Amino acid sequence: MKDFRVGIIGATGMVGQRFATLLENHPWFHVTALAASARSAGKTYEEAIGSRWALTVPMPESMKKMPVYDAEADLDKMKELVDFVFCAVNLPKDQVKALEEMYAKAEIPVMSNNSANRGVPDVPMIVPELNPEHADVIPAQRKRLGTRRGFIAVKSNCSLQCYVPLLSPLRELYGLNKVLVCTYQAISGAGKTFERWPEMVDNLIPYIGGEEEKSEQEPMKLWGKVVDGAIVNAERPLITAQCLRVPVTDGHTAAVFASFDRKPDIEEIKKIWDSYTSIAQEAQLPSAPKKFIHYFEENDQPQIKTARDLEGGMAISAGRLRPDTQYDIKFIGMAHNTLRGAAGGAVEMAELMAVKGYLD
Ligand code: NAP
Numbered sequence: 001m002k003d004f005r006v007g008i009i010g011a012t013g014m015v016g017q018r019f020a021t022l023l024e025n026h027p028w029f030h031v032t033a034l035a036a037s038a039r040s041a042g043k044t045y046e047e048a049i050g051s052r053w054a055l056t057v058p059m060p061e062s063m064k065k066m067p068v069y070d071a072e073a074d075l076d077k078m079k080e081l082v083d084f085v086f087c088a089v090n091l092p093k094d095q096v097k098a099l100e101e102m103y104a105k106a107e108i109p110v111m112s113n114n115s116a117n118r119g120v121p122d123v124p125m126i127v128p129e130l131n132p133e134h135a136d137v138i139p140a141q142r143k144r145l146g147t148r149r150g151f152i153a154v155k156s157n158c159s160l161q162c163y164v165p166l167l168s169p170l171r172e173l174y175g176l177n178k179v180l181v182c183t184y185q186a187i188s189g190a191g192k193t194f195e196r197w198p199e200m201v202d203n204l205i206p207y208i209g210g211e212e213e214k215s216e217q218e219p220m221k222l223w224g225k226v227v228d229g230a231i232v233n234a235e236r237p238l239i240t241a242q243c244l245r246v247p248v249t250d251g252h253t254a255a256v257f258a259s260f261d262r263k264p265d266i267e268e269i270k271k272i273w274d275s276y277t278s279i280a281q282e283a284q285l286p287s288a289p290k291k292f293i294h295y296f297e298e299n300d301q302p303q304i305k306t307a308r309d310l311e312g313g314m315a316i317s318a319g320r321l322r323p324d325t326q327y328d329i330k331f332i333g334m335a336h337n338t339l340r341g342a343a344g345g346a347v348e349m350a351e352l353m354a355v356k357g358y359l360d
Helices: 014-022 043-050 074-080 093-105 134-144 158-162 162-173 209-220 265-276 339-355
Strands: 004-011 029-036 069-072 082-089 110-112 152-154 176-183 225-226 229-234 238-245 250-260 293-294 315-321 329-335
Touching: 004 014, 004 074, 004 293, 014 176, 014 339, 029 074, 029 315, 074 093, 082 339, 093 110, 093 152, 110 339, 134 152, 134 176, 134 225, 134 229, 134 339, 158 162, 158 176, 158 209, 158 250, 158 329, 158 339, 162 176, 162 209, 162 250, 162 265, 162 329, 176 209, 209 238, 238 339, 265 293
Parallel strands: 004 029, 004 082, 029 069, 082 110, 110 152, 176 238, 293 315
Antiparallel strands: 176 250, 225 229, 250 329, 315 329
16 A cells, blocks of 8 residues: 555544554554644644643654644645645534535545534445445545545544444344434543543533434434435434433443344344454454454443453444343443544544545
8 A cells, every 4th residue: 555644633632632643653644744723833743732632642752843734724735745634623513614625625635533524415424344335425526526536534423333333234134123322421522531521520411412413313324325426314223312421531332222123133143243344354454453343241341441442442342232121132332432433433434545546
């Protein structure tokens, strides 16, 4: 694979910091530009971050002295320096949309962590293990934007990763018709640490703005089909979700209940999960987990502390699969929200785009 020069927009944020560490020794992608808001512009990365470094792994030495650019005002500079960008910014949706389109129209492909473009039918929302074929809408998007190589691809909401990958193979086999899911989401999902959000110590907040809608609607796009250059959302299953913020640093957990057209077999489901593989594993994408789904037989697993870092934080963990009295089955799912659910998922998506030739 050829080398790609990569920019991180939102490099100073929680997800941006993850991008920086994940890309430090990446075999295909090399960070050549960092950008954030005008507040950080003109400082070195180290100065712009100040005391905001939120990870246990240190800031990459090679990036400490790199200048931080203003993502909007320094577009021309970014254009000189990068082949594509990762984007994770905290801005109102219309401003995110404008920023991402500005980069795409400047012929810089955008791998986005933001939700602003997720609902656009010709913007692929890709989990490489689940729906790699959705990249087929990129030519139609390029036509709409009037670009030759610029386009936007998005990563789905972080909470989906702890239940959608587990339901996907069952959906195809048994006909998934109804899902109830409660998610228990880590504070890093809000870009926070306990130091910056002391209210969360010994606490639970039963509301995360906008999250339940995303948890119910975004799976329908992931399970959608490409028709005439657009993704047509799936119509089933019906999903109802409640999303709670819990005092955990990293790792989202889901309690899932599901019903199917055809009654599933518990042992068969475990075999399906155990043997699940995809283009991400076959193409040996550098960020792809060797084994996507890890099922735990122990009643008290998967726990955040034992399972969130499996496969570099890119695995999906599951446990407690059993029949339910009102739905066909119930189980627990878990995934790392800033790795599999955010930066790691976006890097893996970019790797898929590179393999498919969309970053050339
Ligand atoms: P965060 O820690 O608050 O960081 C926000 C970043 O946005 C900072 O780098 C900030 O730069 C930058 N920014 C703000 N205004 C900007 C502007 N006008 N132009 C360019 N950059 C600007 O937020 P986060 O948790 O990393 O989340 C970022 C995005 O990723 C959000 O859309 C979020 O929904 C999404 N996401 C987060 C997670 C997660 O687990 N945290 C998971 C999936 C998706 P300054 O430092 O200069 O202000």
